[in-house]
Amino acid sequence: MLEFLIVAGVAIAGYAGASGWWVLLAAAAMTVAGWWRKVKLLRQHPQVPFSSKMTTYLVASIAINVGFATLSLLAGRAARYLLQG
Numbered sequence: 001m002l003e004f005l006i007v008a009g010v011a012i013a014g015y016a017g018a019s020g021w022w023v024l025l026a027a028a029a030m031t032v033a034g035w036w037r038k039v040k041l042l043r044q045h046p047q048v049p050f051s052s053k054m055t056t057y058l059v060a061s062i063a064i065n066v067g068f069a070t071l072s073l074l075a076g077r078a079a080r081y082l083l084q085g
Contacts (some may be wrong), residue, residue, distance in 0.1 A: 002030075002033040003030045003033055003034060003065075003068075004050040005070075006026050006029050006033065007026070007030075007068055007069065007072045008072075009026070010022055010023065010069050010072040010073050010076065011072045011073070011075050011076035011079075012079070013073065013076060014029050014073035014074065014075065014076020014077045014078060014079075015077070015079055015080045016038040016076075016080075017077075017080065018073075019071065022069075022073060023066065023073050024066070024069075025069050026065075026069040026072070026073075027062065027065040027066040027068075027069045030065040030068070030069065031058075031061060031062050031065050033083040034061060034065075035058065035061070038054075071075065
């Protein structure tokens, strides 16, 4: 649920004309929000080592989050362009 709020916040930032650096900040926030529970579970008993499969999932989720944040920012900018003329 937190990821949806972050995406909406980036869309609002895009509408307000914010810099593209917000994409990286939003992608980092979405990655932390999504992986917080997974990393927390790694520290509980029985401990499972961080595997190459998990690394692949982490890299893929970062790429997907950057894509979602970029699309959200562009959607906000498009809405601003369409509504303000």
